[in-house]
Amino acid sequence: MDLRALTDRLPAGAVITDPDIVAGYRQDRALDPGAGTPVAVVRATGTADVRETLRWADDHRVPVVPRGAGSGLSGGATALDGGIVLSTERMRDIRIDPVTRTAVVQPGLLNAEVKRAAAEHGLWYPPDPSSFEICSIGGNAATNAGGLCCVKYGVTTDYILGMEVVLADGSVVRLGGPRLKDSAGLALTKMFVGSEGTLGVITELTLRLLPAQPAQCTVVASFATLTAATEAILAITGALRPAMLEFMDSVAINAVEDEMRMGLDRGAAALLVARSDAPGEHAAQEARVMVEACRAAGATEVFETADAEEAEAFTAARRFAIPAVERIGRLLLEDVGVPLPRLGDLVTGVAEIARRNDVTVSVIAHAGDGNTHPLIVHDPDDAGETERAHRAFGEIMDLALTLDGTITGEHGVGRLKKAWLPDQLGPDVMALTRRIKDALDPHGILNPGAVL
Structure with missing residues (x-):
């Protein structure tokens, strides 16, 4: 492929063909094993660069995979053989x-x-x-x-x-x-x-x-069972709308504690981090409601604080859960969500899938809206375990759909989940989606293989 016409349209240095640099753009954080090798990476500096790249690609029928920071978890920025990766990382105004x-x-x-x-x-x-x-x-x-x-x-x-x-x-x-x-x-x-x-x-x-967000009150609660934790979640969301309601299971708790040494209860089955930012005294009032909901559900320990630094430490622990669990082994990351009343069925169902497939699955969640992130841990050098991990991945998606849920709450479909999209949307919606795609991208150059 002659890239000179493209290079001539763009600023000096925008088109990169160095194999070592290009290799760093083949995958996003999902580490899709099917990633191809693009012929070039374009680092756009503005709209004009993007426009010229797409004009050239459409004229030559070259696939283009747009890419941001490469932190995606569903393979949405997986490069294609013979294609262009179009990076927007330098567009920063x-x-x-x-x-x-x-x-x-x-x-x-x-x-x-x-x-x-x-x-x-x-x-x-x-x-x-x-x-x-x-x-x-x-x-x-x-x-x-x-x-x-x-x-x-x-x-x-x-x-x-x-x-x-x-x-x-x-x-x-x-x-x-x-x-x-x-x-x-x-x-x-x-x-x-x-x-x-x-x-x-x-x-x-x-x-x-x-x-700016108002002052906040934070509640942290430990539970001996997953069921008790999900009961507390439903009690809290039934009484008020928290500013945050996060969930970590025992695997995540221990993985975070291994790294951060915060004194988290290693014996707990689940940990909730809840927060209110209601104005004035209402934040403390809502915090008390959340404390009582956790205690009524059987929490083994409940902690409340209005200290911003203390609260941020627990938030940081929740944010660190994925990297912490990732240190145990390679991850297949899920992003399934269900209506809140089905959250308990999803969490306990994932635990059963993990047991049945003999793999470790850690569940963390934006529990207040039913969006969970089951993290399937496996050794990529163990073919049998990797096969079981992929089987569990599919079974978790199937479970979410049977619970009237979604295969993705926030990470996107990408390439890793597209096989399950027709089961969620149905043939009519898939056909409508394809009509929209064909109307806007008749030559199919934009991120082919993703979503559809």
Whole structure:
């Protein structure tokens, strides 16, 4: 393939063909074993670079895999043989407007950088994936990422007011804008959020910001059984809407304790970290309700604090759960969610799947909205264990669907979960999805093999 025409259209150094550098762009954090080898990586510096890359790729029928920070967990940024990886990591501009409480950002900024920029103006960008320090805001939009506080504050799509998108043929469109209310035309912005780079490449986002989060009260509770923990979760969510309600099972507790030495109860079957940020004295009142709910469900230990540093230590422990469990072995990461009343069935069902397949599965969860992350641990050098791990992966997805759940709450479908998507959506919705994809990308160059 002659890349000179592409190289001529872009700034010097934007097109990379060095095999050692290109190799670092073959996979995202999902480590998809089916990753191919692209012919080049394009590090775009702005919308014009993305436009020229897609025009060239569409003319030559070359597949393009858009990529942010590469922190995705479903194989959405898996490279293809003979294709281009289009990286937005160098697109990092940001403008904050404190009057309209909006931020106009390019996709290469990290979630944490957007939060810090907003905080300088006394504002807050709520969506907070556990990987907020390393994941890009463009990737968050592409997968409709959630996070720890989304039980109360919603997910990425709830904060996107507008965007600039480059379509497969290089056309550039602007959707929405810095308006809190706007009902003009079809809700096309929502269509691109969560589309995982299959419909277009997002080159700019207009984000809604909130006033700084109020002071918080945090409750931490340990439980001897999974059932007791899930009963407490339902009691809390039935009484109020917490600002955070997170779950860790015994495997995660011990893995985190091995690394952080916080004095977590190694004998507990589950740990909950709950939080209220209700204004004034209401936060303490809600904390007391959560304490009583945990005690009534049979918590073996309950701890309450209004100290920000103390509370952040427990939040950090929850955020560190995936890296901690990953030190036990290679992970297959799930992202299944169910309606809250079925959460207990999902958690106990995953434990049975782990037992039946003789593999370790650690469950962590954004418990307040029913979104769980079963982490299947296996040794990649043990063929038998790897086979059982993959079998458990599929059985957990099947279980979620039988419980009227979803195969992904926030990580996206990517390539690792696409086989289960028709079972969730059904043939009519799959056909409609394909019609939309074909209309916007008739030559099928945008992230082929992902989602559909």
